[in-house]
Amino acid sequence: MKPPTPGMLAAGLVGVTVFTLMMVGPPGSYTPPPEPQSTGPAPSSISVNGFTLTSDTVDLPIDEQQYPDGPHADVINANCTSCHSASMAMTQPVLSADQWKATVTKMKDVYKAPVAEKDIPAIVDYLTAMSVAQDGAPTGKAQDTAPGTAPDVSGGTG
Numbered sequence: 001m002k003p004p005t006p007g008m009l010a011a012g013l014v015g016v017t018v019f020t021l022m023m024v025g026p027p028g029s030y031t032p033p034p035e036p037q038s039t040g041p042a043p044s045s046i047s048v049n050g051f052t053l054t055s056d057t058v059d060l061p062i063d064e065q066q067y068p069d070g071p072h073a074d075v076i077n078a079n080c081t082s083c084h085s086a087s088m089a090m091t092q093p094v095l096s097a098d099q100w101k102a103t104v105t106k107m108k109d110v111y112k113a114p115v116a117e118k119d120i121p122a123i124v125d126y127l128t129a130m131s132v133a134q135d136g137a138p139t140g141k142a143q144d145t146a147p148g149t150a151p152d153v154s155g156g157t158g
């Protein structure tokens with residue numbers, strides 16, 4: 001018996017390939033399981049060829065993905081938006097610089113946030129300034145009035 005020629009080998013290979021492709025089926029022939037029926041008010045939807053595209057609107061109370069512009073906003077946006085949106089920090093009560101530092105340290109040590117040590121002061125500065133600006137007046141410490149603007153309560157000279 002003669003050994004198979006390269007041509008015969010090639011033909012066999014093509015045959016096996018075609019057979020395999022026939023068993024697998026053409027790309028896109030996979031049919032996803034049917035969508036579970038949703039309850040509640042029906043959102044607007046459109047059905048084409050068994051696919052249903054639905055459009056729905058959800059109003060979140062606070063939807064700030066990024067920290068608003070300000071000094072060091074770029075640093076905090078680079079470090080603090082990968083796991084949760086900015087609203088996580090924007091909804092905190094007014095905190096002192098030390099308290100913010102503790103939060104940032106917790107993110108880093110407990111939740112393994114990849115925050116560079118050198119970025120922490122900038123982030124704490126941003127958060128402290130944001131926190132105070134957002135709430136108007138800082139709590140805790142009595143408000144100092146700038147010199148010169150204090151009302152004159154001395155009763156005058158005469």
Ligand code: HEC
Binds near residue numbers: 104111
């Ligand atoms: C590795 C993921 C990750 C990164 C990065 C991250 N956080 Fe968090 N953060 C979390 C988790 C997890 C929680 C807790 C969420 C919860 O309690 O539901 C959280 C909660 C918070 C809270 C809510 C108060 C608290 O103490 O739990 C604040 C504020 C906060 N993060 C600020 C920040 C700031 C600022 C940065 C950037 C320095 C940051 N996060 C980066 C994971 C992360």
